[in-house]
Amino acid sequence: MSMSLSLYIVEPEKDDFHWIGRPSNLLHDLFYGQTGDTLRKHLSKNELDVLQPTDWPEPAELMRKTKNARSLKPAIERVAAILQENENQFPRAHMIVSDDPTMPSRMDGSVHWKDESGRRWSLEAFHHSMEHREEVQVRVSNAQTESYWIPVKEVIEVGGRSFRIHSQAWHELCRPDIDGALKVCDKAIQMNAPVLWAVS
Numbered sequence: 001m002s003m004s005l006s007l008y009i010v011e012p013e014k015d016d017f018h019w020i021g022r023p024s025n026l027l028h029d030l031f032y033g034q035t036g037d038t039l040r041k042h043l044s045k046n047e048l049d050v051l052q053p054t055d056w057p058e059p060a061e062l063m064r065k066t067k068n069a070r071s072l073k074p075a076i077e078r079v080a081a082i083l084q085e086n087e088n089q090f091p092r093a094h095m096i097v098s099d100d101p102t103m104p105s106r107m108d109g110s111v112h113w114k115d116e117s118g119r120r121w122s123l124e125a126f127h128h129s130m131e132h133r134e135e136v137q138v139r140v141s142n143a144q145t146e147s148y149w150i151p152v153k154e155v156i157e158v159g160g161r162s163f164r165i166h167s168q169a170w171h172e173l174c175r176p177d178i179d180g181a182l183k184v185c186d187k188a189i190q191m192n193a194p195v196l197w198a199v200s
Helices: 025-032 036-041 045-051 069-085 170-191
Strands: 005-009 020-024 092-097 110-114 120-124 135-141 145-151 155-158 161-169 195-199
Touching: 005 025, 005 170, 020 025, 020 170, 025 036, 025 170, 036 069, 045 069, 069 170, 069 195, 092 170, 120 155, 161 170, 170 195
Parallel strands: none
Antiparallel strands: 005 020, 005 195, 092 161, 110 120, 120 135, 135 145, 155 161
């Protein structure tokens, strides 16, 4: 089960409680995946404290576990700046562009298929490896599994198939989720409401 970092505005005075906000698997991956150690090296102790999320609280603990959006917003902005200013310390984000004409904007981190001889192939484009920052991984399985890395190109040929690859910097990949979190902070500041920054 994938984990999310969730940011929600808390409105405890409403009888019909409604969450305003968003969860993000990508931000959870950024903070707690293999990029987390690199990110934390650039953050101050105060920023780390502000960005430390809570576990999803019981209703009675909700208000005690909220944060002030005025403090959280600059810490999230700092994360965005770190990703951009230190681009070469983070992986490249490679995605396989869907070949389905009905879904031209869909991208996948990996694809799997069988060839005519029954061998199973995998092309794993999305990864966190700095050593293989400009490569994607291929796995071939028959009686045994073989894996190797190949350079990223706009179109690559693997196992008799062609794939289009879209590559971008980590800060570009994370930008929509970071912008979404900043918008939640802005709305909370306007409402003078606390926010819940939690792992869910």
